[in-house]
Amino acid sequence: MQLLIKDSCNKLDIYRQNISSLHTRVKILNIPSLTGLFQNTKYRTILISAALFLTFDVGVLLPNVIISSRLKSKALSINLAGRQRMLSQRMTKAILQMQVAQDAKTSIIPSQKELILAYQLFDDTLRGFEIGKTVTGSDGKPVFLAAITTEKGKALIQQAQQIWQPYKSKIQGILAAGEAVSPAKLKVAVAYAVEHNLLLLDLMNQLTTEQQAVADQEASVLQIIQFTGLVLALINFLILLSHSLKKLKDSDEQIEKAHAQIVALNESLKDENLRMRAELEVTKRLQQMILPKEQELAEITDLDIASYMQPVTEVGGDYYDVIHQNGQVKIGIGDVTGHGLESGVLMIMVQTAVRALQENNVTEPKQFLDTLNRTIYHNVQRMKSHRNLTLSLLDYQDGRLRVSGQHEEMIIVRANGELERIDTIDLGFPIGLEKNIIPFVAHTDVNLFPGDVVVLYTDGITEAADINGVQYGLERLCTVVSNHRNASAKEIREAVINDLEQYIGEQEVFDDITLLIFKQK
Template sequence: MKFFRNYNYIMAITCIILMLIAAGIFYMQFKSRYDVTLGDIKASFESRLLTIDYVMQTATNQVQRMKIQAQNYLISHPSPPTDLTLLEALQEDKAQKTYNLDQLPTTYNIHMIGNLTGEGSLRNRTADFYRELAMALDLNSAYQGIETTIPNIAWVYYTSKNQFINIYPWVKSADFHFSAELYTHEFYTLGLPENNPSKSVFWTSAYIDEAGKGLMVTSAAPVYEKQTFLGTVALDFTLDILNNLLDHFAYVDTPLFIINKNQLLAHSQLVSSKDKTIKPIQSAFPDELQPQLAKILSNSTQDFFYHDGYWIIKQSFKNVPWQLVYWVSHQTILKEAFYSTSLGFLVLLPAIIIILMIALYLTRREFIHPANLLVQHIEAENQGKTTVIPKVPVAWQAWFETVSQAFRENRTLVKKLELYNASLEAMVAERTLEISKLNERLSAENMRMGTELETTRRLQQMILPKKQELKAIHGLDIASFMEPATEVGGDYYDVLEYDGHIKIGIGDITGHGLESGVLMLMVQTAVRTLLANQETDPLRFMNTLNRIVYDNVNRMNSDRNLSLLLLDYHPSLGTDTGHGTLHLSGQHEEIILVRANGKVERIDTQDLGFPLGLEANIESFVAQTGIELASGDGLVLYTDGIPEACNRQNEMYGVERLCTVVSRHWSKTVDEICQAVIADVRMHIDDYKVFDDITLLILKQQ
């Protein structure tokens, strides 16, 4: 068979598809690894940025603390102290016109205080000068705290405009002494009022330390007494300390580095405090990026951005005016992603090939070859040939035996079916004749029932009041409409005039069809009979009518009953024309009373009667009420088929909508009012099925 001949092609295509899937998986893993590597670098970069920023914030806070301590001291000491040991320990070199704190009191050591050195004389100075000296010496306590908080700090000091400096850690004046050259450094000049009107903490550019500790940067703040500038407090970091903050970055192929304007402040490979010059930032970037360096530095994005084969990330510190920068080549990221992905793929690929080869061998031996033999065996059995079961795996032998057994049984069944078909054809012919006769009987029965229903429907229509009868009613304009939901309806209405007596009735018999139609005819006949016998009392009239319906329903073994409302109309006589009186009895839907101006009133009939046919005697339930009609006043009578008419959204028409339509059209004739209501009901129902009879009666006083 073609399937078995093409098996090798199918397996080859399967192998190719699996290899493509494996290649796709490799690419997705490689792409994911590439993105993860960039994400890891960024996360490590931002973590290191926060760490360095925290250290710089700590330094800024300590400088601010020194400033506050110095200014508070001056506020709390309006006059020079008289018993300050360190102030008394200052020694003056009259020949050099300098002073220092080289000789410490016995209660102090070099780890507790800094050395205060200055130029000029200590004698005959102003009180404010001595207060400032005392303030500078008081800062020694802050110096010790800073050394504890920020280990490896280079220097902490106060530089006064009165030509002295208090510097910590303590250093001999022979090694470092105040000189006016200090006033040219940024740690002093950037604190001057003209350069720092906001009196805030500031950071300097990198510079070479006067005391010999190499390249460093400084955080400083101006000190004021009221509005008078006194000097600056400062602390120094060597660039090696900044380098230490960059050590052990997770990705060491290219190091992190810190820049400030055009200065390279920290770089583990390029910057050292021992350098004699400050390197420019160009030295930290590869040659390929040098032509576009200005564009790279002006890029404001906070995320990785790609430029000429390199991924670059550059973010600013919050607490210092510096930037942390890192770049890595696209090739490096590719290699990292490839090496981390390829090992798994190199294991996966041979595994797929081996699995495919094993699957090919096993499927040929255990499935393809036995299946091919089984197909040949089935073809031989189908042709009626006697075959021997070939050598196949044990699991397949049962299939061969089952096929042989099935074909033997099939041949036996075919013979039996041929005999059975012959007898079945005779049985079918016999049953067909019986069904034909039964259909003829059903057709005749349907015609008979259809004739009966049509006869009943015509009887219903025949006994309804005619238009000329309604026109002949003195004092009232009357319009009516009735439409059954089936061939025979269960709604009833009538307008009768007998010997000057006008009786109007409307009712709704439960259910539809022939049984309801017959009951409707009974009611109409009974009403006419009672009226002909001049029964005018509404209570006796209703109770007698109920008894007739009750007895007939019981005789019919029917569960039907009906709601019925009867109205007796009496027109005014003589000169008082245009008025009339209605007496109502019986239980039915609400009556809609409409005044000549279109105002609508709804009258509940629940307490005026009881459904007919449920109880033998309803005399105690029947009551009567009257309505006076002026010219233009009228009533709207209806069955529940109108308010309960539904559309496809299962929304009922409702009495409220009926009242609205009637009120809107009341100025028209009764026929026009009737047509407007029915048109609105049909518009509401649209193309949905009508499930109940619809009856409407409009009465208007002439």
């Protein structure tokens, strides 16, 4: 079996080397140093195309950003110029309403408030068109209004200011007087508003049209820049595509050769996988063959025994055995580190060694575990492996158990429901890890009475997790066994496994699961 492992490992190393060598050979592109890239015709076209792409991006994106920013500013100007028309109408309406309220001898305050809002917005915005400043936008938030720069626009603003300044003075006069404004002043303001309102509206209409024309012109320029950039980018793309297709065509033969080599290697690996699967299947069958059979367990008259083993891979690393000889029963349970073929082989070694020692009437715990450990230790060293295992051995006779060796806690549920947990951490040392374990080996004795249940298990049960990553745990295992202590060993086993499967659900199991139940008759 050791030769089997070494042969498989050596062949796997050879295939890894072949894959690494092939990986090197199938590199199609071998990038040279940066200093020699341009001199290499292989990359010259790519570098030129990349440089052109960068130039096009900068040449198109930069004007696009600048013009887009100006268009945004023009959109704001158009919007606020339109608002000026509305404000002019609101001021005229407010002044007329003040006159009506005064004639009707009602309060003019509401109309004055409306006039104040419209007047301040109109004046502030008109000043913004003239010099450029922060004004109140349509949404009530401050925005920067750029000054009008075209000659026609400046002339329109100047004309509007000539009309607005006298208008502004009259509005300030009637607002300063409050409710005590004289009918004469109000009449003068009304007359001026009625006379010049249409002129202001017309000037703001012309300003809106002027700003729209400027925006349309800049949008046309932007479209030309974008179209030119698109055409140049398309030409550059076609050049790069042509170059790339040529390079791809040149590399087809190399790819086909590499593909053929990969196919051949895959076929070889497939054959090797089939061989290894066959070897794993043989080891799996060997493990199953050497496990204690139900009829053997039934021959032990003093104990009702049930077992369960589920490897996580084809070959498991868990160990358990029940040996019945000359009225004595030796029960063993262990867990080899890792999974797979190597762990499975070590498990078979342990089973064989335990049975050999038992056949030779080696019964003293220290001597038994020391001899077993030295045998496994030397084999592990020859295999150049790092495997080891936890192992507990139980010697049973006439209702008395002697427990030795280090493994998981042993559970005892008494017939009256009392729970005992035997910690084995101080009863031994991992097998195969150190040459001499005699100083660590000890034993403890336990008396069993009719109806008492003993549970042995591997950590694949207690460390199995649900969908939230919470482990099954020793407490839950103890609870399930305690609740079913009056049942048979097989029924207790089924109760534990069913509860474990429901707890795990659809979660993947990552470790071998072994459970051994025996009950004192």
